[in-house]
Amino acid sequence: MPHQVMGEALDVRRAGSYFVLSLTAPGISEDARPGQFVTVAIGGLESSMLLRRAFAIHRVQSRGVYGGTLEIAVSPHGLGSRWLTERRRHDQLSIVGPLGKPFSIPSRRVSCVLVGGGYGSAPLFMLAEHLRDNGCRVDVLIGASTEEKLFGVLDLKRLSSSITVTTEDGSSGETGRVTDRLAELIDRSSADIVYACGPMGMLSAISAITAKRRVFTQCSVEESMACGIGVCMTCVLPVIGDDGVTRMVRSCVEGPTMRGDRVRWADVGTIPADAWGAAEAP
């Protein structure tokens, strides 16, 4: 059950090229599960930006001095996210959440590989804690184009059995991409499941690798969203259902976590001709 609340900025701190915002978010932090997200309004009535921005829930604390608090990691990109990184202590923010389908958690003690690209590692913190509490083995693989864009290396090290870091420019860890190391890590850790969060191209490549190895994979996708709550139909992507039929599925309510083998990665951005309700060829 999502909440719509006014939260207060408690702290805004830099982390590499990202900013971590700590917010009070009564109700939301208590209910949040790994892989869910919140949406934040950019400014009040005076703002020209109407659309909320979605952020993966990075960490929550349900009984701090401030009541429930949560953290999000913001990459300063366009006007909206930059506005957020300029918030100061005591600024008020309108927050809706927790939203979306959380990651599925295995009911058995299995071996899990968590892959994060860029700020995509933010939601992996809660997930790693959760999996460890359930007795799962957790190996982490994170990558970015350059060191500054890695998020949370030190903290993730504490939460995992092993951590592998890649950067494309070699400024930290191994030179290359996470996908260069994934197969090896799956084999080394005898992974039963892969969780991934990052850019769509990375998720697509990961799903290809894990499909070959028949390792169950959950990806957290990032499609542009207008509402974040399931009413507008902007955030769709082609997903194969249990019945084998491809549908244009809302990633805000039926995602953002999705089975990697169910998303038709190569067809994202199109309406596949065999999708349910696709127009006949003209």
Next chain:
Amino acid sequence: MPHQVMGEALDVRRAGSYFVLSLTAPGISEDARPGQFVTVAIGGLESSMLLRRAFAIHRVQSRGVYGGTLEIAVSPHGLGSRWLTERRRHDQLSIVGPLGKPFSIPSRRVSCVLVGGGYGSAPLFMLAEHLRDNGCRVDVLIGASTEEKLFGVLDLKRLSSSITVTTEDGSSGETGRVTDRLAELIDRSSADIVYACGPMGMLSAISAITAKRRVFTQCSVEESMACGIGVCMTCVLPVIGDDGVTRMVRSCVEGPTMRGDRVRWADVGTIPADAWGAAEAP
């Protein structure tokens, strides 16, 4: 010569129902003369409010620790002015000024009555100082609907030979309006000139009183302005020129200070049929 600068908020303090903003405004504070105004942008690129808001220059200091600073008195009215009153120390503001025609200053040592309604007394501070420095007698008459809406009573007392205060509800000074006391004050101080700033209705009534007594009057008018710099033609009102012809005159560049006897008060908001360029009757 106007300047377009980024200023910094040094202080925002309450004064009755108003807020006084102190701003750094290099160049502007040095050049400002009594009766001129500045315009302030409401927010940056993320703002939905494009139009600058005009504020009478209340006080200036050209050699403070911060370089040139200026003060404006803001009445929280709609979204824009309220946004301004919520600024905090170190916030940046885009300021343009000094704009408009300053009050005309007498070249002889004469007796002056300064009338302010509501925040209309804000620009009278600089004017009073100026007139006193020139050896003029200064009597002040200020009024508002209620005590909270009087602006700067104590400071104006120090700058003037006498001060008369009126409130419509009698919460401070005499019960009534400034126009109830003006004739008497003109006679008592043998005023040669009346300066007035306040709502248009007040300026109209004052001009009627002073016209009867043939006392030279300068009013600072407040018309809604889109540009404040003379390029858009939104801020016009009917004014009689030296040649006796009524023209629709831009109050941002040919005002805001205007001779009370030249403004066709009863016709403000219309195009008088005898105005230069008025459409023939349809």
Next chain:
Amino acid sequence: MTRAIIGYGGTDRGPVGARADMTTDLAGIELPSPILTASGCAASGKELDAYFDITAIGGVITKSIMLKPRAGRATPRMAETPSGMLNSIGLQGPGIEAFIEEDLAWLESRGARTIVSIAGETVDEYGKLAQKLRNVGGFEALEVNISCPNVDDRGLVFACNPDSAAAVIQAVRRNSDGRTPIFAKLSPDVTSIVEIAESVVRAGAAGVTLINTLLGMVIDTGTMRPALAGLTGGLSGPAIRPVAVRCIFQVRQAFPSLPIIGAGGVRTGNDALEFLLAGASAVSVGTSIFNDPSAPMRIHDELARLVAERGFARVSDIVGHAHRERDAIVTEAQADPVESPEGAPASDPDDELSAWDFVRE
């Protein structure tokens, strides 16, 4: 700006103020509030019911439904614009059968009032939709979204041609029960909105919904291509509000008793009030829901106070009030206790005063 979720009839937390009677008559339907959700911005109400009591507002205008299931347009389907957004959803939806079985059934069981929006690609499709709905009932009114390309007319939008617009409304009227009011939803992208309104009214529309989105486009300066997969999209949000108010005012002026559902950028109770004053009997809230999921309820609440503050007991009394005759003109100068400036000093610029030798420093 704390947004409380206040149920209808719930406790006020603000300064106690009177609230107007919000009951609204819309072409004969009685609604507890003039505030509706706009088609395509609330799906079928289910998701929003988590943020406020969906039965407490006037009603839900459902996402335009077509005969068959439809996958819609490719993504990206939206782009944010200053105080607005573009969308090109392409009417993704489950088709009328599934809509009736699931969405309409849910709305009925929930006790919400429903206005069903329908859309088609041919005149015939609209007629079939009306027929199917006639057989099931369970809704208050039909809204006919005619901002769709007409496949029989080189893809020209029905709403942009008075004859096509009329043909659709006639088909719907012939296939519905004659009691259920039909609202034609018009596009502002026309030379004369009054001309289109006239033609749909003649064709049997009980009222009109003003306005659908404006055709717009955004180019992504990174890829240097149109931002939307569908190239153009519909512009909505507060950016278009002045266009909506103008359309409502013009149509109200031309047809003073025609019921109008206003839409276009309503974000606050004050905006809704503006629409009512211009002549709308009801107001639908669209894009603002994306900013504030409880917007319809908040707007209802704000409106109830604003109407009462203006001394109106019933919200219906304020509809079209901006069209009233001018009051006798009383200028502030005349209203002032001070005598009016007789003897016109203003016309005497050459008197002794101007002889004064003022020197600007």
Next chain:
Amino acid sequence: MTRAIIGYGGTDRGPVGARADMTTDLAGIELPSPILTASGCAASGKELDAYFDITAIGGVITKSIMLKPRAGRATPRMAETPSGMLNSIGLQGPGIEAFIEEDLAWLESRGARTIVSIAGETVDEYGKLAQKLRNVGGFEALEVNISCPNVDDRGLVFACNPDSAAAVIQAVRRNSDGRTPIFAKLSPDVTSIVEIAESVVRAGAAGVTLINTLLGMVIDTGTMRPALAGLTGGLSGPAIRPVAVRCIFQVRQAFPSLPIIGAGGVRTGNDALEFLLAGASAVSVGTSIFNDPSAPMRIHDELARLVAERGFARVSDIVGHAHRERDAIVTEAQADPVESPEGAPASDPDDELSAWDFVRE
């Protein structure tokens, strides 16, 4: 956001970056920049010259001038709207004689490039204006503001009827020297902007300016009356930018070699770039000047960098670039060094993996 006033060719203060050659050909006129001021938002350039060097941008499009002096509409003449404003100035101005003697003379002596905008109430008036201007010269082009009510056609706006629009352009062409390019400035308030563009091009316009304001209205909820004395006004500012981009794109698509001056909500160099990509050869800046008096210069500067950053040496090379053919489609997955997902695991939903017993907590 410090806005430096940087003269053309002046020193860059930001990180040193390449700047594109900003020289622009507009229907045969050579301009040092594609950035112009929009008619009615810069008067005749004199006031703005205090904020930036008015000769450093492409040129000034002057406030539309009429034959006779004109007092304009009653006040209030403007209302702020979300990311925009309404204006109803009513073409206040000194008349063509005074304009030529004062404004045009000043612009010429200052060395600025001028596009003179003219407006009339009859076809004949437009012709007379062209004639008077032909005799004096001193400007680069004519912009014909046809968004004026045609007194000979029940007050219908010239720009809303292809025949009236064409008649005006013919009259102007007949009365001008045949060398000076004529731009017809079109209104977006029409069912088909391409139809109007076609008719003015046939009538002899060298190019079109897109777009003038949209007809809008604001109701003051305090007085409960229209906020503007003229009731309706023209909507401008970033709010309408997506409509402007759409109009430019459509007209460019229909007439790929027609010179277009874009207008409508340009606030940054990025916005100007969007217009160029859509097909405008030059871009005029209007309402944004009210927000930032040095906006045209700032936008020129921002644009010069953005164009260079994209690897274009000349700003003219980017005009219409959003219309280029689609590149061969390379999806990110294919571009990735990892092998592409052959064997389509996606089509195999019933494999052993789904047998896994995941329990949601």
